[in-house]
Amino acid sequence: MANHNPRSAKINRSYTVEEVADLYDIHRNTVRNWLKQGLSHCGEGHPKLILGSELRRYLEERKRKNKHPCKVGQIYCMRCRKSVPPKSNEAVLHVPDTGGATLQGICPNCSCKLFRKVSMPKLADWRGELSLTNMKALERLD
Numbered sequence: 001m002a003n004h005n006p007r008s009a010k011i012n013r014s015y016t017v018e019e020v021a022d023l024y025d026i027h028r029n030t031v032r033n034w035l036k037q038g039l040s041h042c043g044e045g046h047p048k049l050i051l052g053s054e055l056r057r058y059l060e061e062r063k064r065k066n067k068h069p070c071k072v073g074q075i076y077c078m079r080c081r082k083s084v085p086p087k088s089n090e091a092v093l094h095v096p097d098t099g100g101a102t103l104q105g106i107c108p109n110c111s112c113k114l115f116r117k118v119s120m121p122k123l124a125d126w127r128g129e130l131s132l133t134n135m136k137a138l139e140r141l142d
């Protein structure tokens with residue numbers, strides 16, 4: 001989960017969807033999802049305006065709800081509801097041409113597939129002891 005600092009939002013101003021997207025360097029659709037998931041905006045007009053104070057409240061609440069911090073080298077298992085290092089510390093890296101890499105591993109407790117979206121620049125900090133297989137590199141071998 002990306003870290004959207006609630007304090008980046010200035011409480012005395014209001015933001016359009018585009019401005020929130022710029023503020024947190026996220027896609028506008030992400031902000032639209034937040035609106036569907038409980039972020040309030042003022043009035044019915046266009047563009048939709050979001051109060052900085054409301055944005056801050058929403059993000060702080062969201063942060064509390066999403067507290068399943070993954071430690072270095074761990075992936076969150078939906079079934080076990082906790083972060084675990086994948087089986088044998090092995091994960092497969094999928095990098096589609098469309099961008100946005102995904103790590104896939106196996107849960108050592110329930111054998112479920114684990115998925116984690118990763119940003120390539122942060123991967124080095126995050127992978128810890130994991131041994132990664134890059135699917136793309138493999139595909140080129142045969």
Ligand SMILES: [Zn+2]
Pocket residue numbers: 077078079080081107108109110111112
């Ligand atoms: Zn599991």
